[in-house]
Amino acid sequence: MALEFRAVSKWFGEAETALLALSEVSFRVADSEFVAIVGPSGCGKSTILNMAAGLYGPSAGEVLVSGERVSGPNAHVGFMLQKDLLLPWRSIRANVEFGLEARGVARAGRRARAMAELARCQLAGFEEHYPYQLSGGMRQRAALARTLAIDPEIILLDEPFSALDAQTKLILQEVFARTIAEAGKTTLLITHDLTEAVMMADRVLVLSERPGRLVAELAVPLPHRAHPLKRREMPEIGPIAAELFGHLHLAEKAA
Numbered sequence: 001m002a003l004e005f006r007a008v009s010k011w012f013g014e015a016e017t018a019l020l021a022l023s024e025v026s027f028r029v030a031d032s033e034f035v036a037i038v039g040p041s042g043c044g045k046s047t048i049l050n051m052a053a054g055l056y057g058p059s060a061g062e063v064l065v066s067g068e069r070v071s072g073p074n075a076h077v078g079f080m081l082q083k084d085l086l087l088p089w090r091s092i093r094a095n096v097e098f099g100l101e102a103r104g105v106a107r108a109g110r111r112a113r114a115m116a117e118l119a120r121c122q123l124a125g126f127e128e129h130y131p132y133q134l135s136g137g138m139r140q141r142a143a144l145a146r147t148l149a150i151d152p153e154i155i156l157l158d159e160p161f162s163a164l165d166a167q168t169k170l171i172l173q174e175v176f177a178r179t180i181a182e183a184g185k186t187t188l189l190i191t192h193d194l195t196e197a198v199m200m201a202d203r204v205l206v207l208s209e210r211p212g213r214l215v216a217e218l219a220v221p222l223p224h225r226a227h228p229l230k231r232r233e234m235p236e237i238g239p240i241a242a243e244l245f246g247h248l249h250l251a252e253k254a255a
Contacts, residue, residue, distance in 0.1 A: 002154055002186035003029040003052060008061035009211075010047055021047050023211040024061070029154075029186055034177075034225060036189040036197035038248060039207030045190045047212070049156045052188060053079045066153060075103075078152035082159045084143040086131040092142045093118065093127040099150040110149075117145040120179055137168040141175060148183055155180060157189040161196070173200060173228045181226035194241045194248070199228035206247045216247035 010022040022044040029035045037045050050056055051063050054073045063070040065077065086095045093114050100110035118127055121141040131139055140160055147155060160176070161169045177200050180187050191197050197204045198220055206216035220240060224230040231237060 002031045002033070002066060003188065004062075004064040005048070005051075006062040006064070008048075008051065008058045008063060010044065010051065011059045020211040022058075023213050025207075025212065025214050026061075027205055027214060027217070029188060031186055032184050033203065034180065034187045034189070034201050035203050035205060036191055036201035037205045037207060038191060038194060038197050038244060039212060040209045040248070041192075042210050043207045044210060044212030045207060046158055049079065049158050049188065049190060052154070052156055053077045075150070076153045077156060078147035078150060078154070079156045080143055080147050080158065080160050082162050084131070084136075084139040086139055086142060086146075088131050091128050091130055092123065092134070095131070095142060096146045096149050099146060103150070113149050114145070117149045118142070120148070120182070121145040122175060135168070136164055137172050140164070140172055144176060144179060148179070148185075152185070154186045154188065157187065159190055159192070162192070170229065170232075176200075177228050178226045194244045195232075195237065196228075197244065198222075198237055198240045199231045200225070204244060206244065216244075218244060218247070 005025050005027050008022060008025045009020065011018045011020050013019050037048060039045055051058055054070045057071070065074060087098065096114035096117055097110040100113060115127060118124060121144050123138065123141055123145060126134065126138065134142065161172055164172060173196065189200060201220055202225060203220060204218045205214055207213065208215045222231055222234060222236055
């Protein structure tokens, strides 16, 4: 099992002012599985990613990666945010090399890895460009290449398409899904877009309003997980997204 949350709760603050963000959340993500999490704003979705990455620990319960309890930032996880966070003074290639450089990988090795990942993310020919020279979609692909270059077991995606226009978003969903499937990576996606969740995931988890509780889990029994644009054309997409919306609406009423 790649990732597991066992009865995880998270408080922020002290004593009487403490805020309960998550309440007894339990789920598992299998090797190479793609799971999406949806829920109202402020329900703790990003808190789940931060704990999976080891940026902070749970107040109660356990988070495990590859069967080992997470006690701090670890090399098993790659994290992508809404913003690409590319360093403006480094070329795209040098940005992709950054994580490898921090781990002490020799120059030749990190350059070869960076070039391979940039090619996989359809950025061959742009290696020596700087972030300001690329479109938003290209920068997000560079950020994905940087994440894949460190070869994490798990990729955490925190709404990576939310700042993009509709056309670029569809293109990037396809690129990300295909690239992640080819790499065989376990993936956890946070999104507010129910159709996006159904297009990209094997399974969708629904959280309630704060404190976030897991209120529904829905399998997506559709082919073409590596090709969201093909899934988007399938008539089953609408009913599955509607079922998710129903769970989400009920969760908001119950909270």
